Amino acid sequence: MMQAPKLIAGNWKMNGLAADLAEVSLLVDSLSKAAVNCRVALCPPSTLIARMAETADGSIVEIGGQDCSAEAKGAFTGDTSAAMLADAGATLVIVGHSERRQGHGEDDATVAAKAEAASKAGLAPIVCVGETLQQRETGQAVEVVRRQVMQSLPLALSGQSFAVAYEPVWAIGTGLTPTLAQIEEVHRAVRRAMIERLGLGVAVVPILYGGSVKPDNAAEILAVPEVGGALVGGASLKAADFLAIIRAA
Numbered sequence: 001m002m003q004a005p006k007l008i009a010g011n012w013k014m015n016g017l018a019a020d021l022a023e024v025s026l027l028v029d030s031l032s033k034a035a036v037n038c039r040v041a042l043c044p045p046s047t048l049i050a051r052m053a054e055t056a057d058g059s060i061v062e063i064g065g066q067d068c069s070a071e072a073k074g075a076f077t078g079d080t081s082a083a084m085l086a087d088a089g090a091t092l093v094i095v096g097h098s099e100r101r102q103g104h105g106e107d108d109a110t111v112a113a114k115a116e117a118a119s120k121a122g123l124a125p126i127v128c129v130g131e132t133l134q135q136r137e138t139g140q141a142v143e144v145v146r147r148q149v150m151q152s153l154p155l156a157l158s159g160q161s162f163a164v165a166y167e168p169v170w171a172i173g174t175g176l177t178p179t180l181a182q183i184e185e186v187h188r189a190v191r192r193a194m195i196e197r198l199g200l201g202v203a204v205v206p207i208l209y210g211g212s213v214k215p216d217n218a219a220e221i222l223a224v225p226e227v228g229g230a231l232v233g234g235a236s237l238k239a240a241d242f243l244a245i246i247r248a249a
């Protein structure tokens with residue numbers, strides 16, 4: 001089967017002011033000079049989506065949100081709908097990041113509703129799953145992730161564009177990563193669960209790895225079977241680091 005191009009997506013989290021768009025200009029410049037064989041996306045805070053989309057216009061860089069409401073519109077102060085993100089220039093949106101699950105009490109049903117709302121608005125959701133350190137240490141990682149996949153992917157995603165990101169909570173922002181064998185084990189379990197939930201059509205949907213991906217470990221992680229890309233936090237903020245990861249794909 002033809003391998004889909006890998007997706008290297010940067011999650012800026014709550015970082016970035018207008019001045020930081022200079023990093024995006026640098027990235028776009030460098031990408032225009034040499035072909036890369038992967039897809040590239042950046043997910044800035046929502047305040048920067050429109051301006052980043054303008055900065056990246058005409059380049060291969062796709063723009064995504066970091067979260068969206070499950071609702072289409074209405075009296076939901078502070079929330080942003082998927083259609084609003086699309087209107088601002090996004091084509092992707094992260095849903096169910098562990099910082100949303102843990103910090104904002106989002107459960108699998110909420111994540112599934114957000115993924116469905118995103119897809120309905122024409123955005124490709126990147127649905128995040130991942131075990132905590134305690135779950136890893138008690139041997140529950142595969143079971144937890146499998147359950148999250150089964151319950152966070154709405155049936156409406158069948159035939160639609162989306163991705164899953166495996167981000168072990170204990171690997172995010174810590175410099176720690178699972179072994180390559182552990183990454184492969186979980187990614188294979190994610191693929192099996194996706195197929196069980198949505199059918200064989202999802203055999204080519206990318207499964208990204210996220211959690212302390214850096215220029216010096218990207219190549220070995222991206223070479224693991226079933227790793228279809230990376231969701232990069234801290235190392236996506238600087239063009240030089242992010243480019244090094246893109247070049248490793």
Ligand code: 13P
Pocket residue numbers: 011097167171172173174175210211212213231232233234235
């Ligand atoms: P770090 O790459 O900073 O560990 O963050 C990973 C992440 O949470 C991406 O969504």
